[in-house]
Amino acid sequence: MEGIHEALTPISWLSGRWSTKDGHGTYPNISDFKYHEDIEFICIGQPMYNFSSLSKHPEKQTPMHQERGFLRIKPGTNELAFMVSHNFGLTSHEEGTCDVEKKEIVLETVTINRMSFAKPPVVKKFKRIMKLVMPDTLEVTLFMETENTPLSEHLKAVYKKVEG
Template sequence: MDENSTLSPAHSDAAASSSANTPPLPYVPSALAPFAGLWRGEGEGAYPTIDDFAYTEEIEFAPTGKPFLAYRSRTREAGSGRPLHSESGFLRLVGEDEAELLVAQPTGFTEIHRGQVREGTIELSMVVLSASPDAKPVHSIRRQLSVRGGDLTYDLWMAHDLTPLTHHLHGHLRRD
């Protein structure tokens, strides 16, 4: 490489850290960087067809060295610690400031959402919702993620069976 060439962030990190004999930090697209990391906190759930509930949650957006973050979420009932819900997938950059969230749930759903990344917030609209034949009748999901300082908040809306799109979950987590 000649002295006029420029290095990508992944290469420049590797070059800088190889001199210190430490592994390079994985590349993270700058628009997704605020979301990267491990987050722990609490949430509340409500829906017209169920009793309100509280939960604890751990979310991780893990760097992969590629232009996406691996995503996982695990929730537990507040108080008892009983496992409630889990999901995993990827948060990826699909344009300069557009993100796509791909989610798989063990309840038989896969989701694809897209939205603009603006000042640490992603308003995600559903592109595809697929369900296994015996999954519950969920018809639509919408999500919003926001990072401010060391706090991650999110909201989720869901349309289920005969209930139209309704706010269902709110979470507030802190960077671990």
């Protein structure tokens, strides 16, 4: 675990770059869609990961969505906080825990802030589940609630670890 803060030991499996070519999006009031995405969890010596994601259209390879943020662990615990800025005009603060044995993280919204001119509908809640299903395979599922739709699965993808 060279280069990773010791507090991140319970979630050290998350470290690095992950990529999917088979992301699937769905939501009650939109057509299903596919996406490619790269996500990255990098430690720079602090008890947190710097996080980034970039999703692209699978055919055109044009950007679809971006996120930047920080996944912080409360040292000596399995408690996590995830602060994320989304390029469509909101920031989310999610908190939750990691199950060390299952290698699973579950986070839920604490607060969401939104810019005054972000397009509707208003996002009210996220639930995010990240699970290591094999040493080189990460599954991420995102649930979303808006002012028009109850909490529903929105995104699901299986990522492969990118070496190097």
